[in-house]
Each structure stands twice: as C-alpha cells, then as structure tokens.
Amino acid sequence: MKIARIELFQVPPRWLFVRVETDDGLVGWGEASLEGHAEAVEGAFESLRDRFIGADAARIEDVWQTAYRLGFYRGGPVLMSALSGLDQALWDIKGKALNTPVWxxxxxxxxxxxxxxxxxxxxxxxxxxxxxxxxxxxxxxxxxxxxxxxxxxxxxxxxxxxxxxxxxxxxxxxxxxxxxxxxxxxxxxxxxxxxxxxxxxxxxxxxxxxxxxxxxxxxxxxxxxxxxxxxxxxxxxxxxxxxxxxxxxxxxxxxxxxxxxxxxxxxxxxxxxxxxxxxxxxxxxxxxxxxxxxxxxxxxxxxxxxxxxxxxxxxxxxxxxxxxxxxxxxxxxxxxxxxxxxxxxLGVEINEELVREMARTPHRWRNPAWRLPDGSLAEW
Known part of the structure; x- marks a missing residue:
C-alpha cells in the first residue's frame, strides 16, 4: 500500500483539501486549510511529495516523524498544516483498508x-x-x-x-x-x-x-x-x-x-x-x-x-x-x-467531482482587516 499520488485542491470558501491515493487504488482525504495562506501550504507539499511518494501509507507514525524531524526546521503554521492534511489522509486510508472507523x-x-x-x-x-x-x-x-x-x-x-x-x-x-x-x-x-x-x-x-x-x-x-x-x-x-x-x-x-x-x-x-x-x-x-x-x-x-x-x-x-x-x-x-x-x-464521502470543479479557480482568500475606531489594526 504505497503512496502513489498526492493532490491539493483550493476550494471555496478558504479551504485546502488533500487527496492521497495509493498504488492499489485506495483514496484518503485530509484538510490542510491555513486561512489566508493556502499557497504557502501548497509550497510545503513539494517536499512532502518528494519524500513520501512511494512510501508505505500504513506507516503513519513513521511518516509523521520523518516529515517533522527531517525537515530540520520544525513547527510553525505552514509546515504543521501541511503535515496535518497528510496525516488525516493517511488515517482515512488506513481505516478504509481495515474497514474500520479511525476512532x-x-x-x-x-x-x-x-x-x-x-x-x-x-x-x-x-x-x-x-x-x-x-x-x-x-x-x-x-x-x-x-x-x-x-x-x-x-x-x-x-x-x-x-x-x-x-x-x-x-x-x-x-x-x-x-x-x-x-x-x-x-x-x-x-x-x-x-x-x-x-x-x-x-x-x-x-x-x-x-x-x-x-x-x-x-x-x-x-x-x-x-x-x-x-x-x-x-x-x-x-x-x-x-x-x-x-x-x-x-x-x-x-x-x-x-x-x-x-x-x-x-x-x-x-x-x-x-x-x-x-x-x-x-x-x-x-x-x-x-x-x-x-x-x-x-x-x-x-x-x-x-x-x-x-x-x-x-x-x-x-x-x-x-x-x-x-x-x-x-x-x-x-x-x-x-x-x-x-x-x-473518517466516515465521510467527499464529492470529488465538485471539489475538482470548484478548485479550477483558486479561492485566494485573505483574512479581513479589522480596524478600531481610531484606525489602528485589531487582531482578527
């Protein structure tokens, strides 16, 4: 059960879906949405693809440790969001392979x-x-x-x-x-x-x-x-x-x-x-x-x-x-x-046709700017 393909889909309103497919045809879905920074997370997946295409999809913990530790620069919202989406998809695949819920x-x-x-x-x-x-x-x-x-x-x-x-x-x-x-x-x-x-x-x-x-x-x-x-x-x-x-x-x-x-x-x-x-x-x-x-x-x-x-x-x-x-x-x-x-x-069936259709136009969502009465910037 090797990882054969990792695809990403920016879909409205501001989400980034991850589709992982194995060489025997199993498909798992994850979500690596990082509001306002989808493009950065997509960039982080370039190294994940290089490292994990061909890897054993069942070795979830080994994939997690490898992605986290061998990047040398660890943590932060971008790298961890990318890893999150991949991790969710691998749990989805394993559950489908064993015909059992992730829980x-x-x-x-x-x-x-x-x-x-x-x-x-x-x-x-x-x-x-x-x-x-x-x-x-x-x-x-x-x-x-x-x-x-x-x-x-x-x-x-x-x-x-x-x-x-x-x-x-x-x-x-x-x-x-x-x-x-x-x-x-x-x-x-x-x-x-x-x-x-x-x-x-x-x-x-x-x-x-x-x-x-x-x-x-x-x-x-x-x-x-x-x-x-x-x-x-x-x-x-x-x-x-x-x-x-x-x-x-x-x-x-x-x-x-x-x-x-x-x-x-x-x-x-x-x-x-x-x-x-x-x-x-x-x-x-x-x-x-x-x-x-x-x-x-x-x-x-x-x-x-x-x-x-x-x-x-x-x-x-x-x-x-x-x-x-x-x-x-x-x-x-x-x-x-x-x-x-x-x-x-994960127990959900994603409408893949709709996902692919909506992803044709990336959403480019950005956090709105909130201003206080004096014009100064407030936290979103």
Whole structure:
C-alpha cells in the first residue's frame, strides 16, 4: 500500500483539501486549510511529495516523524498544516483498508455522540439574540461569540456593559455561550472584562490575551475563576507544554488542520489529560477537518465540546462543511449533538467531482482587516 499520488485542491470558501491515493487504488482525504495562506501550504507539499511518494501509507507514525524531524526546521503554521492534511489522509486510508472507523484505531469509543457549538455574530444585543435563536433552531445548545467588539487597551464602563448585554442576550435564548477575545485586548482590559463576566458564568473565555504573552496569561489565570481556553495558534505538543505545566489553560483548542493532524492532537490531548485540562478542538473549517475532530472526540476522555461551522461562519460566502459531502446527513445535529460517524476511515464521502470543479479557480482568500475606531489594526 504505497503512496502513489498526492493532490491539493483550493476550494471555496478558504479551504485546502488533500487527496492521497495509493498504488492499489485506495483514496484518503485530509484538510490542510491555513486561512489566508493556502499557497504557502501548497509550497510545503513539494517536499512532502518528494519524500513520501512511494512510501508505505500504513506507516503513519513513521511518516509523521520523518516529515517533522527531517525537515530540520520544525513547527510553525505552514509546515504543521501541511503535515496535518497528510496525516488525516493517511488515517482515512488506513481505516478504509481495515474497514474500520479511525476512532476505533485510536482506542475505541468513550462516547457515542459529540456535543457541538457554532459561531454567532452581531454588534447589538438584539442582533446576537436573533443569531442565537437561529442557532437554537438549528439544534445547537451552545454558541461562541465575539466578546471584545472594538475594545483595545482600556474601555469605559459603557463598553463593558455592552459586552455583558450581548452575552446576556444570548443566554436569554436558553443557550450556553463561550466568549472569544481573539487576543485582541491587552492585559488591563482583559482583567476588567474577566471580572465583569464572572457572574454570567460563560462556558469559557477564549484567547483573552495572545498566546505569545504567556506571562500575562499566567497573571490573568490567577485572577479569574472563568475557564481560559486557547490553542488555535499553537502547533505542537511542545507549544502547548508551557501552558500546561504553568497551569495557565483550562481548555485547549488545537486545530487538527494546523497542529499536526490526528496523530499530534491525540498526543496533545493525552498530555493535557494529565493536567486535568479539557479538549475542545478549534474547527471553523470544512468536512474533512470536522470529521477528523469527531474521530478524536469519540475516542478521547477529556474532550468536552466541538466547534462546528454549520451554516455561514465568518465570511464563507454561503459555503459550509456540508457543501462537499455526498451525504450531508452524516453530520446531522440532534439536541446539540452529532452522532459518531460509523463508516470506515473518517466516515465521510467527499464529492470529488465538485471539489475538482470548484478548485479550477483558486479561492485566494485573505483574512479581513479589522480596524478600531481610531484606525489602528485589531487582531482578527
């Protein structure tokens, strides 16, 4: 079962699919989407093709170690996203070869359904309330929303009251809510916001500070009882290690398309379990990334909730994770949960004809620029 072909497809809205075919005709799919940098990831695949065409597709760990270590320059979003897509595809192939789900090869079920949450937008309480109601009607029990709007270093009491009003409007719809700071605010504001939000008891506050500000995050962790979530911009177990050893994080959010794929995120999750830290994978992406998250969630004890980009998520132009599936019912949502996929491999069948058609015009998606009222740049 040798790797015979590795193909890449840029498809709307901003995704990069990986198709790996073996010499005996098995096909596995992965997702190496790195929002805004698809071309860089495609470039990283040049060396992966040179190294792994002709390699044994069943030796997933050997492929992972070879790709990671023999590149000499390790880690980072581009190289790890490329490796993630290849890793997912190889797990898909092995599952199909053995006619078993990926989660079965990861140790089997510890749960048979996976709770999911979705993103909502809106700047005013009435807007977020309506968005929350629509998500509730879709079947979600929890959502995530922007906590910070246009806040930066410091804010007035009116600004903070606005954050509380928006979060309360979502909770009034009967939904739990997580609040994403995007690493946009700075420590003085993050401290005030965390304190003000405590009575609302949100699911978590996400990236209250940028992950590179590890000292500030450590200080904030000592000031709030709210669960701190982070990790979408960390790419390996070594990146996560200081956050775990210093007791900074309560919920890790590695992205299976950025953090080394199924293989590495399983290791990260197991490491986090030893620190009593939960797993909630980041996934504002497509069907292959989401299926990979489900395989991990089904087989990982410290998993708690999964991000799901059902319907319009950010600026997706109407595309979502159902667009490229032959059978969208595989991700049906019931009372906030998606059932564990039971098919071989990742358990999803990709509409290859549609993928090839849509990839004829690469998407060239770029992160939008967010500006504060004074014109300064804000984190996306």
């Amino acid at each position: 079965q090869m990861l140790g089997g079920m510890v749960r048979d359904k996976i709770e999911c949450y979705a993103w909502i937008g809106g700047d005013r309480p009435d807007e977020v309330a309506e968005a929350a109601r629509l998500r509730r009607d879709q079947g979600f029990r929890a959502v995530k929303m922007n906590a910070t709007a246009e806040l930066n270093w410091l804010a007035t009491s009116r600004d903070i009251d606005g954050v509380l009003a928006r979060a309360s409007a979502v909770q009034a719809q009967g939904l739990d809510v997580g609040l994403d700071f995007h690493g946009r605010v700075h420590k003085p504001m993050a401290k005030q916001l965390a304190a003000a939000l405590e009575p609302l008891r949100p699911l978590f506050i996400e990236e209250p500070l940028l992950s590179e500000n590890i000292e500030g995050l450590a200080q904030l962790a000592g000031l709030t009882t709210l669960p701190i979530a982070l990790g979408e911009r960390l790419y390996s177990r070594w990146d996560f290690k200081p956050f775990l050893t210093q007791g900074i994080v309560d919920i890790i959010q590695p992205d299976l398309s950025h953090a080394g794929g199924i293989s590495e995120v399983k290791r990260i999750a197991t490491m986090a379990e030893a620190y009593d830290v939960a797993l909630a994978p980041h996934c504002p992406l497509g069907p292959i990334a989401f299926a990979s998250c489900l395989a991990l969630a089904v087989s990982t004890p410290n998993f708690i909730i999964e991000e799901m980009s059902l319907g319009i998520h950010y600026n997706t132009g109407g595309y979502d994770l159902l667009t490229y599936l032959r059978d969208p019912s595989i991700f049906a949502l019931t009372d906030g949960f998606v059932a564990a996929p039971t098919g071989p491999g």
